[in-house]
Amino acid sequence: MTTVPPILTLRDLSATFPDNNGGLQALERVSFDVHPREFVALIGPSGCGKSTLLRILAGILRPSAGDVDFGDLRQPRVGMVFQQANLMPWRTTLENIMLPLELSGDADAETRARALIELVGLTGFEHNWPRELSGGMAQRVAIARALVHDPDLLLLDEPFGSLDALTRERMWMELSRIWQARQNTVIMVTHSISEALFLADRVLVLTARPGRVKLDLQVDLPRPRADEMRFTSHFGNLARNLKEAIE
Amino acid sequence: MFAHIEPMPNLTKRAPSLRLILGLVAAALFLAGWQLTARLGGLPSFILPSPADVWTRFLLVLADGSLLSHTLVTLTEALTGLLAGAVFATLMGYLIARSRVLENLLSPYLVASQAIPLVAIAPLLVIWFGPGMFSKFLICALIVFFPVLVNTVVGVRAVPAALHDLMTSLRASRAQSLLKLEVPAALPVFLGGLRIGATLSVIGAVVGELVGSDRGLGFLVNVGRGQYDTALVFVAVFALIALALTLYGIVALAEKKLLVWQNVER
Numbered sequence: 001m002t003t004v005p006p007i008l009t010l011r012d013l014s015a016t017f018p019d020n021n022g023g024l025q026a027l028e029r030v031s032f033d034v035h036p037r038e039f040v041a042l043i044g045p046s047g048c049g050k051s052t053l054l055r056i057l058a059g060i061l062r063p064s065a066g067d068v069d070f071g072d073l074r075q076p077r078v079g080m081v082f083q084q085a086n087l088m089p090w091r092t093t094l095e096n097i098m099l100p101l102e103l104s105g106d107a108d109a110e111t112r113a114r115a116l117i118e119l120v121g122l123t124g125f126e127h128n129w130p131r132e133l134s135g136g137m138a139q140r141v142a143i144a145r146a147l148v149h150d151p152d153l154l155l156l157d158e159p160f161g162s163l164d165a166l167t168r169e170r171m172w173m174e175l176s177r178i179w180q181a182r183q184n185t186v187i188m189v190t191h192s193i194s195e196a197l198f199l200a201d202r203v204l205v206l207t208a209r210p211g212r213v214k215l216d217l218q219v220d221l222p223r224p225r226a227d228e229m230r231f232t233s234h235f236g237n238l239a240r241n242l243k244e245a246i247e
Numbered sequence: 248m249f250a251h252i253e254p255m256p257n258l259t260k261r262a263p264s265l266r267l268i269l270g271l272v273a274a275a276l277f278l279a280g281w282q283l284t285a286r287l288g289g290l291p292s293f294i295l296p297s298p299a300d301v302w303t304r305f306l307l308v309l310a311d312g313s314l315l316s317h318t319l320v321t322l323t324e325a326l327t328g329l330l331a332g333a334v335f336a337t338l339m340g341y342l343i344a345r346s347r348v349l350e351n352l353l354s355p356y357l358v359a360s361q362a363i364p365l366v367a368i369a370p371l372l373v374i375w376f377g378p379g380m381f382s383k384f385l386i387c388a389l390i391v392f393f394p395v396l397v398n399t400v401v402g403v404r405a406v407p408a409a410l411h412d413l414m415t416s417l418r419a420s421r422a423q424s425l426l427k428l429e430v431p432a433a434l435p436v437f438l439g440g441l442r443i444g445a446t447l448s449v450i451g452a453v454v455g456e457l458v459g460s461d462r463g464l465g466f467l468v469n470v471g472r473g474q475y476d477t478a479l480v481f482v483a484v485f486a487l488i489a490l491a492l493t494l495y496g497i498v499a500l501a502e503k504k505l506l507v508w509q510n511v512e513r
Contacts, residue, residue, distance in 0.1 A: 058416040080416040086409045090431045090508045099427070103419050129508045155416075 005071060006033035007152065007185050008057075013066035014210075015052050026052045028210035029066065039179060039186040041196035044206030044214075045246060050189040053211070054080075054155050057187065070152075079146030079184075081159040085138035087130040093117065093141050094126040100149040116144040119178060136167040143175065147182060156188035160195070169227075172198050176225060193242050197235060198225060205245040215245040296478040301485075304478035313467075318486050320463040321452050324380050325494065328387020329448040333441055336392045340399025341429075350400075357396065365390050366454055373459040383455035383463070390451035391444035398440025402433030435509060438502045445494040453487060464490070 015027040026049035034040055042050045055061040057068065058080050070076045079100070087096045094113055101109035117123060120140040130138055139159060146154055159175075160168040176199060179186060190196050196203045197219055205215040219238060221229060229235055278298050284290075285297035292300055308314040343350045369386055376382040406429055414424045456465025464483045471479030503510070 055412070058412070059418070060412045060415045075418070078416050078418075080413065082409055082413070084409065086407075086413055088410065088428070088431070090434075090506075100417050102427070103414075103417050103423055129511050131508070132511055149417075 004035055007036045007071060007073065007076075008034040009069040009071070011066050011069065013053070013056065013063050013068065015049065015056060015061065016064040025210040027063075028212050030206075030211065030213055031066075032204060032213055032216065034185060034187065036185055037183050038202060039200045040188070041200035041203045042187065042189045042206060043191070043193065043196050043203055043242065043246065044211060045208045046191075047209050048206045049209060049211035050206060051157055053206075054157050054187065054189050057153065058155055073152055076152035077149055078153050078155060079149065079151035080155040081139070081142050081146045081157065083158045083161050085130070085135070085142040087138055087141055087145075089130050092127045092129060093122060093133070096130065096141055097144045097148050099145060104149060106149070113144075113148055116148045119147075119181065120144045120174065135163050136171065139163060139171065140174070143178065147178070147184065150182075151184060154184045154186045156186065156190075158189055158191060161191065168195075173227070175199060176223075180224060193239050193246075194230060196242070197221070197238055198230065203242060205242060215242070217241060217245075293475040293477045296481060300478045301481045304476070305482045305485075308479070308482060314482065314486060317462060317464050317467050317483075318490065320380065321449070321456065321465065321487070322490060324383040324452040324455070324463065325387055325448040325490070328384045328451060329391050329444055329494070331384070332388035332391030332448070333395045333444055335388070336395035336440075337399050337437070340396040341403055343396070344400045344403035357393070361393055365451065369454050369458045373455065378459045378461060380462070383452050383460065386455040387448040387451040390447045394443040394447065395437075395440045398436050398443075399433065402436030402440075403429055405436065406432040435502075435506055438498060438505070442495060442498045442502070445498045446491045449487060449491040449494060 010033075011031050013027055013030045014025070016023040016025045018024075030049075030053065042053065044050055052061060056063050058078050088099070091099070094110070094117065097113040097116055098109045101112060106112070114126070117126060120143055122137065122140055122144070125133065125137065130141070133141065139162075143159070146156075160171050163171065172195060179199070186200075188196075188199065200219055203215075203217045203219060204213055205217070206212065207214045217238065221235065221238075282298050285295050285300075288295070296304075305314070339353075343353060365386065372382045372385050376385060410428055410432065411424070414428055419427070452463065453465040453468075456463040457469060460466045464487050467483040467486075468480050471477065471483060
């Protein structure tokens with residue numbers, strides 16, 4: 001992996017939001033590399049700027065200092081999954097998933113969208129409206145929409161935070177399987193240590209506001225990962241490391 | 248113990264035939280009450296004509312084509328006024344929704360303009376632009392303008408910020424954000440404003456015609472009043488009701504067709 005140049009390099013990235021007393025600093029000099037096909041989880045206490053970091057990478061916010069270098073890609077294609085499914089209520093499942101391809105003017109939008117519907121297990125729900133879908137199904141649509149244009153970078157902002165515990169754990173298995181199939185580079189923000197360890201190759205722990213990288217932990221658990229792995233002692237040790245770093 | 252627990256019968260969800268029958272019964276009761284009041288009250292026909300008198304008068308103006316031609320005049324005024332007022336209001340509303348500067352600049356005038364009763368300035372417009380259809384067209388456009396403008400502003404402002412973020416992350420152009428996000432997201436509220444505007448525009452046309460005109464259903468009301476032909480006034484009023492309901496119905500139908508996604512059962 002050392003021979004492959006990073007797909008993404010953050011250098012001394014800072015973000016400050018204007019407020020009444022000199023600005024609220026959300027991120028302070030955050031630096032790290034992400035390599036192609038790496039699955040990186042960002043974890044940290046509430047308000048540590050994790051979501052801000054993701055929004056900068058998505059091009060929604062601008063950093064106040066430092067830079068984001070996408071190497072040769074310059075303008076990377078980004079797929080983002082939000083905390084809520086964030087679907088357009090006036091579009092069916094199929095139409096929601098086709099949106100990124102419509103925007104980029106791809107000709108075979110429907111074929112590719114249908115392939116993604118199969119991948120996320122929503123066959124038969126192509127023509128349903130978002131309000132007819134359960135929370136878990138809506139979030140699957142959101143994941144399919146984020147993947148359909150084959151993004152260079154998949155950004156997940158606490159994607160399963162709004163789901164109940166059982167659905168969330170089922171979605172981990174799904175996402176793990178989908179990631180194995182697609183091999184995109186992923187950066188995921190999460191609150192959950194188990195979620196980070198179950199899914200990621202690497203976990204970055206940010207400090208409380210302003211966020212800085214406190215720990216960069218390689219997750220050397222073998223893939224494909226199964227449910228039972230969460231009860232092994234190695235998983236427990238990694239979880240303890242993370243927990244200590246967060247507190 | 249209970250083999251079946253049936254839901255309570257719901258009147259509105261019954262077969263449409265029952266609703267139709269109930270509607271007809273209500274109409275029949277109304278007409279019978281009217282006829283009785285007119286007959287037994289001993290009121291002269293120029294105070295309260297009976298339904299039969301109105302019906303006879305209706306057949307008369309229908310046969311000589313005058314009802315149709317006056318209705319068409321009012322319809323044209325209301326429809327063109329609605330169209331022009333709505334188009335202008337939509338453009339202004341969108342600009343105001345997108346620009347705080349423009350909002351602060353214009354909104355005091357827009358709000359103050361609503362304090363002017365249109366009935367009071369209708370004579371002015373007739374003086375300035377003559378008794379023809381153009382002054383009525385202007386009154387309709389003015390009366391339609393505000394509700395459509397307000398609903399456009401509210402609709403565009405209500406587009407979820409998270410969906411704007413999504414479009415940004417997908418590097419959507421300004422035009423794409425407008426067509427694929429803002430227009431469909433604002434459509435429900437916008438159409439609500441248009442529905443209000445549709446009925447208001449008929450009112451605007453009649454107000455203008457009552458002030459001064461030589462054509463239209465408002466003119467017909469004036470003629471009937473001047474000649475103590477009260478049955479003719481009734482005919483004109485019913486024609487106006489039919490006109491307003493038709494315009495309202497067209498917008499309501501468009502809502503039903505365009506907003507299918509809102510009507511699905513959860």
